[in-house]
Amino acid sequence: MSKLEQASLYQLTMVRFRLFWREPEAIFWIFGFPILMAVGLGMAFRNRPPDVLPVGATAVQLTQALAADKGLTASTMNVADGTQALATGRILLLAIQEPAGVAYKYDETNPDARIARMVADRAIQTAAGRREAVHAENQLVHETGSRYIDFVVPGLLGMNLMGSAIWGMGFSIVDSRQKKLLKRLVASPMPRWQYLASYLLSRLAMLVIEVVGFLGFARLIFGVPFRGSIWQLGFLCVLTSLAFSALGLLVASRARTMEAASGLMNLVMLPMWVLSGVFFSATRFPAVMQPVVRALPLTAAIDAMRGNMLQGMNLGQLAPQMGILLAWLVVPFAISLRIFRWR
């Protein structure tokens, strides 16, 4: 055996790797799932040409006027059919010919329907001879980085780093405790810090595969931009992963059974899935909640990653988020070292 192979930290870390790679489900959840998620969301929110809005009209001349606008497709139908089509979402708006002019039937709370209302009215007024009072011209912007997929990829990355760290730490530590393996290790001369360090080392190594795989995919398939420094993004990923590892360690520090551990993990992660802005901006939550939402590690992580990837911010500009992550790294780690149950 070489010197390295005799080192207990090396052996402990290798054990972590072996146990991970021999668990196909874990590989899927860590590496496969986020990519599938990105593919799914990417398809749902793919970049389409500006939407052509389906509308209906009760008279043929109205239909012709509407169809003249490139933003609309129009069909003729009677009021009853039109109402039915509105209710089922096949059309967004029904233009009804009335003696005094035209009436628009649409759902005011649906943004697409409101747009359809404006476009349809413009088309009908234009057909009736209205002229623009001010000459207007469009300058269109086609920029990556402002699409939904660009927004959601950093969110998914943060969510995945949270899940893999907390599950990765939590389940295997509690499993070892439940199977009395922890107690057996403590009965040996193993330095206890090395046991915890082996988790962090293996986490960091897998982090490279996880992050490079996911971001590489997002770059190749969706052309997601990287406006900030790649190295700084890597640093943010490491910091995020360590913070969540500390949280995972805390979750796993006392639980004796897997059931208790999974309950705790869900308790920790569920609020962040909802509140931390993975799929939509966390600023949508009411102002009273913002201090809490901002203090969550996942919010800080995702904000920092979006800042780096989408706005090209450097680490100095992301200091508040990094401070929050650092606090989430230090405090849970210190607590878990004190309360960790070794047997």
Added chain:
Amino acid sequence: MLANGSPVPANGPSLLLRGLRKAFADVVAVDGLDLEVTRGECFGLLGPNGAGKTTTIEICEGLTAPDAGTVELLGLNWAGNEKELRQRIGVQLQETQFPDKLTVDETLRLFRSFFHRGLAVEESIRTAQLEEKRYARVGTLSGGQKQRLAMACALVGDPELLFLDEPTTGLDPQARRHLWDLVDGLKHAGRTIILTTHYMDEAERLCDRVAIMDHGRIIALGTPQQLIASIGGEHIVEFAITGHENGDGLDPALVTAIPGVQSHRVDAGVHQLSVRELHTAVPRIFAALTGQGLHLSEFRTHSATLEDVFVDLTGRNLRDE
């Protein structure tokens, strides 16, 4: 007693317990225990489940802190010497489940890496007779093989003092005998072994000395032969009598009066006598029973065992649960 860090005389005890006490909530698990185990000895803690064996051995292993009393291993206390002691002892715990997806070789490599010096992984595998399973995953091993792996993990640091907690519990007879041979081998190699068991045949077969534990105390201590001799007779005669409605009509004074009969007790209708000389006592027992007009439905004899010692001391069977 030796002060911490002072040189340990080669003939000092491997293990020294004084006034050991441990309670969990309101259950007293260990109730004032004194014990000395000398080097090279194979020492057995024998007792029924719940007697305090595992608590005692885990206190010795430094896994449980005693409420009172002193523990010295190889002349050292746990306080301040944990690093050194962990290097010098080997431990097998009850119910350790090693990761199913590691191989035997990988598991032993891991444990070997914790020790500054010790056996080569190959050697520990050979000692545990797991050569054919070296590259098999732990999940595919039988119960006996897993137990031998646990033994190999305890041995891989070449310990001066080896603790085995119920090493054969739950194994089939063949796997038990296999493990006994293994312990025999370690014994002959001169290792000090402390094991717990609730199998009296195991203690009798393996141990140089045995402490019988009950309710957290040692109720008897000695070599298996001494303990068996202590109940007065080396043979046990068991018989049952047919017939009577109220008991079987045998007056205990009648049989205990027979020369050579040391004691008498009845358990589930079976009379048990401990007897010194079978060939002189048995004809007298027959004569006495016939004289009373009593008819035997069963009659058998066996050499006294540690089980009989336990029954004699506590009035209960070892595995009464």
